Amino acid sequence: MAFLDIEHLEKSYGPTKVVKDFNLGVDKGEFVSFLGPSGCGKTTTLRMVAGFETPSQGAIRINGKDMLRLRPNQRNIGMVFQSYALFPNLTVAQNVAFGLKVSGADRGMIAERVAEMLETIGLPDLGSRYPFQLSGGQQQRVALARALAVRPQVLLLDEPLSALDAKIRVSLRGEIRAIQQKLGITTIYVTHDQEEALSMSDRIVVMHQGIADQVGTPFEIYNRPATRFVANFVGTLTLLEAEVLDAATGRVNIGGTEAVLGRELPGGNITLAARPEMVSLGPAPGRETELTGRIVEVDFLGSVVRLRAQIGQTVLAFDTFNSVTTIPPKVGDEVTLSLAASDLLLIGA
Amino acid sequence: MTAPSPAAARRRLPLNWIGIVPFVVFALLFLILPTMNIVLGAFRNAAGEATFANIRGLFTPSILASYWISIKISVASSLLGCAIGFGMAAAVVLGGLPRWIRSPVLTFSGVASNFAGVPLAFAFMATIGPRGLLTLWLLDQFGINLRVQGFTILSFWGLTITYVFFQIPLMILIIVPALDGLKREWKEAANILGASGRQYWLMVALPILFPSLLGTFALLFANAFGAVATAFALTGSSLSIVPILLFAQIRGDVLQDPHLGYALAFGMIVVTGVANGIYIWLRVRSERWLK
Amino acid sequence: MRLGFAWLMLAVGMTYFILPLVGLTEFSLSMRRGVYSFDAYAAVLADPRFRQTFSYSVVMALVTIVFGVLLVVPTAYWVRLKLPGLRPYVEFVTLLPLVIPAIVIVFGYIRLYNTSSWLPMTGSTTGTNLLLMFGYATLSLPYMYRAIDTGLRTIDVATLTEAAQSLGAGWVTILARVILPNVLVAVLSGAFVTFAIVIGEFTLAALLNRPAFGPYLQLMGANRAYEPMALAVIAFAITWACMGLIQLVTRFSKHTKAAR
Numbered sequence A: 001m002a003f004l005d006i007e008h009l010e011k012s013y014g015p016t017k018v019v020k021d022f023n024l025g026v027d028k029g030e031f032v033s034f035l036g037p038s039g040c041g042k043t044t045t046l047r048m049v050a051g052f053e054t055p056s057q058g059a060i061r062i063n064g065k066d067m068l069r070l071r072p073n074q075r076n077i078g079m080v081f082q083s084y085a086l087f088p089n090l091t092v093a094q095n096v097a098f099g100l101k102v103s104g105a106d107r108g109m110i111a112e113r114v115a116e117m118l119e120t121i122g123l124p125d126l127g128s129r130y131p132f133q134l135s136g137g138q139q140q141r142v143a144l145a146r147a148l149a150v151r152p153q154v155l156l157l158d159e160p161l162s163a164l165d166a167k168i169r170v171s172l173r174g175e176i177r178a179i180q181q182k183l184g185i186t187t188i189y190v191t192h193d194q195e196e197a198l199s200m201s202d203r204i205v206v207m208h209q210g211i212a213d214q215v216g217t218p219f220e221i222y223n224r225p226a227t228r229f230v231a232n233f234v235g236t237l238t239l240l241e242a243e244v245l246d247a248a249t250g251r252v253n254i255g256g257t258e259a260v261l262g263r264e265l266p267g268g269n270i271t272l273a274a275r276p277e278m279v280s281l282g283p284a285p286g287r288e289t290e291l292t293g294r295i296v297e298v299d300f301l302g303s304v305v306r307l308r309a310q311i312g313q314t315v316l317a318f319d320t321f322n323s324v325t326t327i328p329p330k331v332g333d334e335v336t337l338s339l340a341a342s343d344l345l346l347i348g349a
Numbered sequence B: 001m002t003a004p005s006p007a008a009a010r011r012r013l014p015l016n017w018i019g020i021v022p023f024v025v026f027a028l029l030f031l032i033l034p035t036m037n038i039v040l041g042a043f044r045n046a047a048g049e050a051t052f053a054n055i056r057g058l059f060t061p062s063i064l065a066s067y068w069i070s071i072k073i074s075v076a077s078s079l080l081g082c083a084i085g086f087g088m089a090a091a092v093v094l095g096g097l098p099r100w101i102r103s104p105v106l107t108f109s110g111v112a113s114n115f116a117g118v119p120l121a122f123a124f125m126a127t128i129g130p131r132g133l134l135t136l137w138l139l140d141q142f143g144i145n146l147r148v149q150g151f152t153i154l155s156f157w158g159l160t161i162t163y164v165f166f167q168i169p170l171m172i173l174i175i176v177p178a179l180d181g182l183k184r185e186w187k188e189a190a191n192i193l194g195a196s197g198r199q200y201w202l203m204v205a206l207p208i209l210f211p212s213l214l215g216t217f218a219l220l221f222a223n224a225f226g227a228v229a230t231a232f233a234l235t236g237s238s239l240s241i242v243p244i245l246l247f248a249q250i251r252g253d254v255l256q257d258p259h260l261g262y263a264l265a266f267g268m269i270v271v272t273g274v275a276n277g278i279y280i281w282l283r284v285r286s287e288r289w290l291k
Numbered sequence C: 001m002r003l004g005f006a007w008l009m010l011a012v013g014m015t016y017f018i019l020p021l022v023g024l025t026e027f028s029l030s031m032r033r034g035v036y037s038f039d040a041y042a043a044v045l046a047d048p049r050f051r052q053t054f055s056y057s058v059v060m061a062l063v064t065i066v067f068g069v070l071l072v073v074p075t076a077y078w079v080r081l082k083l084p085g086l087r088p089y090v091e092f093v094t095l096l097p098l099v100i101p102a103i104v105i106v107f108g109y110i111r112l113y114n115t116s117s118w119l120p121m122t123g124s125t126t127g128t129n130l131l132l133m134f135g136y137a138t139l140s141l142p143y144m145y146r147a148i149d150t151g152l153r154t155i156d157v158a159t160l161t162e163a164a165q166s167l168g169a170g171w172v173t174i175l176a177r178v179i180l181p182n183v184l185v186a187v188l189s190g191a192f193v194t195f196a197i198v199i200g201e202f203t204l205a206a207l208l209n210r211p212a213f214g215p216y217l218q219l220m221g222a223n224r225a226y227e228p229m230a231l232a233v234i235a236f237a238i239t240w241a242c243m244g245l246i247q248l249v250t251r252f253s254k255h256t257k258a259a260r
Helices: A042-050 A092-102 A107-120 A136-149 A166-183 A194-200 A218-223 A228-233 B006-018 B021-041 B053-057 B061-094 B099-112 B118-128 B133-142 B156-180 B184-192 B197-225 B229-235 B242-251 B258-289 C003-028 C039-046 C048-081 C084-099 C102-112 C125-153 C157-166 C171-182 C184-200 C203-207 C213-223 C227-256
Strands: A004-013 A016-026 A031-035 A057-062 A077-080 A154-158 A186-191 A203-208 A211-216 A238-246 A251-254 A257-260 A269-274 A279-281 A289-300 A304-311 A314-321 A334-339
Touching (some): A004 A042, A016 A042, A016 A211, A031 A166, A031 A194, A042 A077, A042 A154, A042 A186, A042 A203, A077 A136, A092 A107, A092 A136, A092 B197, A136 A166, A186 A194, A194 A218, A203 A218, A203 A228, A211 A218, A211 A228, A238 A314, A257 A289, A279 A314, A289 A314, A304 A334, B021 B258, B021 C048, B021 C084, B021 C102, B021 C125, B061 B156, B061 B242, B061 C003, B099 C003, B099 C227, B118 B133, B118 B156, B118 C003, B118 C227, B133 C003, B156 B197, B156 C003, B184 B197, B197 B258, B242 C102, B258 C102, C003 C227, C039 C048, C039 C227, C048 C084, C048 C125, C048 C157, C048 C171, C048 C213, C084 C125, C102 C125, C102 C203, C125 C184, C125 C203, C157 C171, C171 C184, C203 C213, C213 C227
Parallel strands (some): A031 A186, A031 A203, A077 A154, A154 A186
Antiparallel strands (some): A004 A016, A004 A057, A238 A251, A238 A269, A251 A257, A279 A334, A289 A304, A289 A334, A304 A314
């Protein structure tokens, strides 16, 4: 039995089923992300764990205790909102102290704990400021401190970084992860940003139209996507239609070029996927399959150059690292691309 | 727009100001000068010399009583207006009532808040006046004779109850946006931190709303204090509230000292000015928080 | 707030509002002893003074609206466009009529523009009418300005002006053919409020001795029992109609406005 158990969770609004048969076991101290596009049900699921939505069906247990019988203010869960939701009439210190004050803790203990939390989030001197005097990043850190001050058993974060600038997002997510690991608190993190999910999580739940398409580590999600949606949503890839010539050895025909994948494949026509980092410009050791095509798009992103080449009917996306000595190809150039056929992903439904 | 060169800027600046001239002239002639005339007149005597005599003349028992009764009625109707208005606004915004209730209530409030003046007086006369619907009904059904009980519409309570009719809608109109501004996340955040509904209201929601509530009270007060028509229509000149007094002054009915009239008017401006000042200050403060 | 309590609150409130209106209507229908009839209304409509004062007030209202629009739209536009720093001050001025009671304002008029002053407006009927109109415009200024300013806020005034100028339009053209049509809804909203204010206004008209609807109402109230009630019902119905029209117009415009 996991620390946080979600079983057969469902939520319907009238005839629409927003969350369908959601199952998840989260271990103590684990950081799990719910990743998916808007409307996939990730926030609804989170809010059911918090207690703001009532499931139509299913069970939620924390440490064996049934949560559904408890109101949100009885569950000892911490939550961080996308809009920070700091109380504007209270100072930073009073915000952080709120949960403790409500539970009737003694004044001295509260002051100590508040100082401790402000130290943890790196804002020890801002206790007497008001939320409107803080930047977005600072406000979110205070919100985190406020949620953690009461020592909750589970921490929920609902797209906490979406409202912030890109640079702050990157630095803050590192901080959040560091604090979470230091405190060892079981955490669920909802986001639509795959970079966040991939870089922060122990495991990711990729959600799609109310269903958990795949649950796995970031490495698994990225390199072994279980469904077409997961493969498409996480990272860039190009789909290649192929015809299986020999199912046992995995010999296929990709738009005129033959390649051997080296593993067993189903028969008939299949869909393969290539991630940009699998493809090299020009011949490369270990990448025996060669395709020719014409460059249709060049995106100079700085350290990475993202190119798209027309190969037969498909447009293949691939990356090369920037090199001081080599100028990237131009649109219209004829190029040879090489890849290792065994790298190709087989895309399911 | 590109920044003009210094020479052009000097030429352009006067031109910009021309656009606002009609408004300035209008405001000066028909708003500011008349008011200043009154304000200054309050400090001048018949010979044109500066004096405080007029202001001192306000401090006679009858006039002070007049101000006092005006203030009492304004406070009473504002308190009632605030309380009931807040209750109704909270019911509509937070009470879980069906969504379609909100718009008609706001429209009605918009209308009712303007339904001051003479028609309002008539409506209340028709209801709780000597031959009013409610008066007669109470007499017939319960044998309660309002007149015997000491209630007549030409009184402090009569006027207060009448004023409340446009105070409540005004409160609703101003407080509903403030209640809308109570973010759902605040309630949820308080909840998940362990607070009960009551604790949320005491520790978060009411403190946030407090500037708006107090400010609106001040506005309601100013509104009631300045209301002439309703009072006049209801009481003739019999109830000596300040606007009536001033009205009589202007008409030349009672005293023949125009400068006392100035002082009365000045006193009114001071009261309503202070009240409105409080309202604006509190609004600015609360808006700063809720940035 | 629990649902039951919410309904109770609303019901109590609405009772308080409905009751006087019911009382008013009931009274207005009770002229003929024993039965409900429209006798009071008939008497009112037959009274020549009703028609006179009502049409006077309607005309005054329309003139005030026209003047108000001509004054406020260019001013609000200009402030938004060229003098944004002045906006708080202009707004403050437009809020003054809410602070300074009407009775004080008209007192000022009488003192300032009587027959022995530099601008003897009260010396003639036309002058007094004009003064009354300016007074009405002053009273409705807060509502007009706020309505129009809100309307201007939702359109990008600067860009529209630049576009029109680059196509060769002069200021009058810009105001009349570009700005005004786009804030028409806001203007109408302000116009309806002005109309309601002018029709019901008492203090200014009474003290300037003009034959407006407000003083007529009060006069009837002092002398008659049933006719004033009928008049009040009529006045109230008109105000309702104005406000209702505002709501209709704004809702209608929301549907026709392109989604942003």
